[in-house]
Amino acid sequence: MSGEADLLRQLRAMATDPAARGLRDDVAVLPTMGEQLVVTTDTIVEGVHFRADDPPETVGWKLAAVNLSDLAAKGAVPRCCMLNHALAGDPGWDSGFLEGLSRALGRFGMPIVGGDTVALPAGTPRTISLTAIGEVPHAVAIPSRSGARPGDRICVSGPVGDAGAGLALLEAGKTSPAELVRAYRVPVPHLTLGQSLAGTVHAMMDVSDGLLIDVARMAEASNCAIQINHVPLSPCYEALRGSSVQARLEAATAGDDYVLLMALPGERDLPRGLIQVGHCKRGEGVSLRLDGKAVRLPARLGYEHG
Template sequence: MTTEFDLLQQLRSIATDPAARGLLDDAAVLGDLVLTHDTIAEGVHYLPDDPPASVGWKLAAVNLSDIAAKGAVPAAALLSLTLRGDGEWEQAFLDGLAAACESYGLPLIGGDTIALPAGAPRVLGLTVVGRSDGRVPARSGGQPGDALWLAGTIGDSAAGLQLLGADPRSTGVLVDTYRRPVPLLAAGRALATGASAMMDVSDGLLLDCARLAGASGCGADLDLDALPLSSAFVAERGAGRAARLFAATGGDDYALLAALPAGLDPFTLSLPADARLTRIGTLAPGSGLALHDSGGAVPLPERLGHEHRTS
């Protein structure tokens, strides 16, 4: 029996080049290039009745979020497209992908299109290449005492997905955020100039924060009350401890988590005017995650996020 963990160990034993960053980062870094690839499968990463244009948008956006987390500028994409049935789904998927490419200046320059056997779930992949003209913060550069900052809000997407689970015809801001996340490219570029560590929040803030702290050889202390929630999220689920724990573990946020040296005021960086930047905690000596709110220490939930990715 080979487990997913065994496979990841095997991949790490192959990917020994420094550019791979031990397969522990959002992206590979080859000179001034930042490279990432995400693959999604029907029924695993998206729902068969999700609008295909939104699936195309999201595939581009999640890859761009990895590029954003390294402070890079989108340079090129290669698409792996499967074709099944009459192609109408794929046509709408491409419309959504093209819209995201146009919105974020990402040229599609190649890829492959293959036919699938009837009934096989679609599998869609995108490689995105970015370019950096400066620092490319790793997950592992954090130091005890660094402040943890979050760009963006959390919980919207997970709340949107729950609404869709209750009623597939649900609409609104939260559903939109689940279907069409926005990669924080400009915020990422600004934060990268000062961050000692950075990553995007895709699998749940608590899990991703534990990963950043772990990679940096630190612990982390988070203030649950400080977590930035959107007004749409608060209107739907409130802002109490349960809602905040839901938001902190829901995933699919594509917010950016940055560790900044204690003396650095991020508002001195060239952040975009609409950036929502919030201090949510601190890296600490030692290891492990600690949570608190105004009521004192908060026990960690059993599940910190989605452990579905192996690289």
């Protein structure tokens, strides 16, 4: 039980925001002033969303990052978060997890203000949730995934496939190239870029389940078709897997990228940091054209459970 007392001490040391009420009150209290609040939540399951042998610090970081990535896609500034933590009888793991979580929350300015901790029956895979709250000023439009229009450029904020390649390395018992493993374990949400773009885009979301499946979701929500003609790869990915059509298909269907995906109107220069991957047109569904040739879509476009 002293591990649990340590955990509570560690949580209380993190929860210094007044909204947390010292974690002694079962609730957090947020004053408001007319701003819009953006609320998102993600659950990660051991063996599904993270590996039992992932360092717990990286699991904590990643849980924060995936929620922050959803806030980024709405142009929101992080405000606070609530943690639903599950104890599996390993205080060292919990402490490392909180350390990594704390590092991400500190870096991106999202204090923890509450939560719930439960004990799992022995042998149960951990299930941990984080609920993040961000804010957007009053009357500022918050981009949805449904606003893409024919003629829009479809862009992403970085290469895809690195995290999927990193996971494949770990599954094969390898830990290098470290850059790819790091992309899987320690993604960085594109918060500043999301905030700067939110007023310009017609639609925005993050790529969490795979470029093609998330593009398909944007197309469906927007009642239009999206053609993808470029799959941006990192130098590290290309060095490992090459850039064949197959390598690009694998990158476009791997999950965990956490880059932003947006529909951008107009024909001006692309904002810094963006890569055009396709365009929006009349019709429905996603299509793929690489090296000037139509490419048949793979059977699996990405992950069905983010």
